[in-house]
Amino acid sequence: MKTKLNSVLLIDDDEPTNFIAKMIVTKADLNENTQAIQSGVKALKYLQDENLSNYDIPDLIFLDINMPTMNGWEFLEEYKKLDIHKKKKIVLYMLTTSMNDDDQIRSEKIEHVDGFLIKPLTLKTYTEIVNKHFV
Amino acid sequence: MSEIEHLQKELEETKKALQDREMIFNHIVESTFAGFFDWNIPENTEYLSPTFKKMFGYEDHEMESSPEAWQRIIYQEDLPKVFELFGAHVESKGKIPFDSELRYHHKDGSLVWVFCRGKVVEWDEQGNPLRMLGSHIDITNIKKSEETKLYVEKLEQKNKELQQFAYVASHDLQEPLRTIISFTELMLEQYSGNMEGNADTYLRFISDASNRMSSLVKGLLDYTRIGKNFEVSEVDTELVLQNVLSDLNTLITEKHVTFEIDSLPKIQGLDTEIRSLFMNMITNAIKYKKKGEHPLIKIGATEEMNHWKFRVEDNGIGIEKAHLKRIFLIFQRLHNKDEYAGTGIGLAHCQKIVELHGGKIWVESTPGLGSTFYFTIPK
Structure with a gap:
């Protein structure tokens, strides 16, 4: 069976969160490979790498808002300047721990953000997202 | 002198006296x-x-x-x-x-x-x-200060309520937390290595997270408690520092920390809070040391016109310019929990204490070389 998407990238400083998200993504079995990076700075470095093939550029990113050093908002400031957007359309969802209307409203104004979710990521939500954006 | 002239003279003098009286009277009333x-x-x-x-x-x-x-x-x-x-x-x-x-x-x-x-x-x-x-x-000013007094009383009442809330909340939160931590520890003791699949990893995650939450709750409670005791007294900062170092003795020996301490002044302040301030700052200086290097911490104070300016200088990892103000915000951290443990409350705590004393706190730093934290305490 052909998978719907190739690469999923999880950006979250919290190891257990990445663990569970990765477990869900694997269980859904809709992608080829999953990557977890624990900081916004490291994630940017990864995405800027020239050696990153088109194939490996993530199709779907889950981005945590509350991270030390560089939070989700600050990551997006740099993320939108990246060249990879010319090569591929990346679907990006922001993740937050608590319901904060201000955060949701703020996320709607940012170009590369496709949606906003409250943690934890569930199998149901993940499947819906993949089905919505990837045929 | 005839009687009429006599009367006229009296009249003149009375008039003059009356004018004089009136002038004095007006002067008094107006002044x-x-x-x-x-x-x-x-x-x-x-x-x-x-x-x-x-x-x-x-x-x-x-x-x-x-x-x-x-x-x-x-x-x-x-x-x-x-x-x-x-x-x-x-x-x-x-x-x-x-x-x-x-x-x-x-x-x-x-x-x-x-x-x-x-x-x-x-x-x-x-x-x-x-x-x-x-x-x-x-009496407008008197009335205004009466209103202010009422407002202050209201604020004090609110503050008391907040303290009580924080106390109760932290206690009630700590109890179920304790249960999670205790039973996780029990499971690790009794079943570690004998469970299938990822059970060990799951338990480790649970244990780490609940311990971290416990620190956060305690930290929050301490933070709300700052300034509860308003008894200002003379604080011998040199003595306070010695006590703090004595408390941290195990850590200091373990991490091979050396100190250079100038003579420190006696100040007017809150004893417990100043202690907490030094405790936080020194713990930070030790925690954020460079890998493989022994921490060297220099502490001193200079006298300025209206205040004392203290400094705590370390040779640790330093802080980027962009983050110099941010680190004082509560829960703001610059590193992942795996790199350096911490709640992100410490410096917010320090700021609250310094500002309670009417002072300011800030930091100067060179990444890779170290940081110097400054704080002022008014005389």
């Missing part, structure tokens, strides 16, 4: 800043002194001298009170004093509080009042 009124009751005419009018923002010529003039600018709710009081004063033949606190509208729209005191000084044979004299004193 006390009291407004003065003189009410002719049967004719209902009234003299209002310049200071009386000035109190409400009017120059002498801007406001007429009449009962209508002040009745127009009095705070309307207070007008009935004036008439009631006058009635009582007259009926009691002056026994009930015509004393009251009244509000008037100032020309600029603000409200002026006055203490009004009056007395009927002339009565006719039937016992009707003929003339009333009185004065106004501006």
Whole structure:
């Protein structure tokens, strides 16, 4: 069976969160490979790498808002300047721990953000997202 | 001298004495800043002194001298009170004093509080009042400070409630947390290595997270507690520092920390809070040391005009310029929990303590070389 998407990238400083998200993504079995990076700075470095093939550029990113050093908002400031957007359309969802209307409203104004979710990521939500954006 | 000349001379002298008296009287009345009124009751005419009018923002010529003039600018709710009081004063033949606190509208729209005191000084044979004299004193500032006092009391009450809330919340939160931590530890003790699949990893995650939460709850409680005790006393900062170092002895030996400490002053402050301040700053200096290097911490104080400026200098990993202010925000951290443990409350705690003393706290740093934290305590 052909998978719907190739690469999923999880950006979250919290190891257990990445663990569970990765477990869900694997269980859904809709992608080829999953990557977890624990900081916004490291994630940017990864995405800027020239050696990153088109194939490996993530199709779907889950981005945590509350991270030390560089939070989700600050990551997006740099993320939108990246060249990879010319090569591929990346679907990006922001993740937050608590319901904060201000955060949701703020996320709607940012170009590369496709949606906003409250943690934890569930199998149901993940499947819906993949089905919505990837045929 | 003839009798007429004699009388004329007396008249001149009396006139002069009267003028003199009047000058003294006016001087006294005006210099006390009291407004003065003189009410002719049967004719209902009234003299209002310049200071009386000035109190409400009017120059002498801007406001007429009449009962209508002040009745127009009095705070309307207070007008009935004036008439009631006058009635009582007259009926009691002056026994009930015509004393009251009244509000008037100032020309600029603000409200002026006055203490009004009056007395009927002339009565006719039937016992009707003929003339009333009185004065106004501006008590707006006194009233304002009364309001401020009430506000302060309210704030103190709110603060007490907050403390109680934080105390109860932290206790009630700690209890189920304790249960999670204890039973996770039990599972790790009894079943570690004997469970299938990822069970060990799951338990490790649970244990780490619940311990971290416990630290956060404790930290939050400490943070709300700052300033609960307002007993300012003389604090020997050198002694406080020695106590802190003594408490941290195990850590200091373990991490091979060396100190260079200048003589430190005695200050006016809160003993426990200053202790907490040093504890936090030194713990940070040790925690954020460079890998493979022994921490060297220099502590000193310089005397400046209105305050003491303390510094805590380390040779640790340093802080980027962009983050110098951010680190004082509560829960703000610059590193992942796996790199350096911490709640992100420490420096917010320090800032609260320093500001409680009326001082400021800030940091200068060179990434890779170290940081120097400065804080001031007013003398």
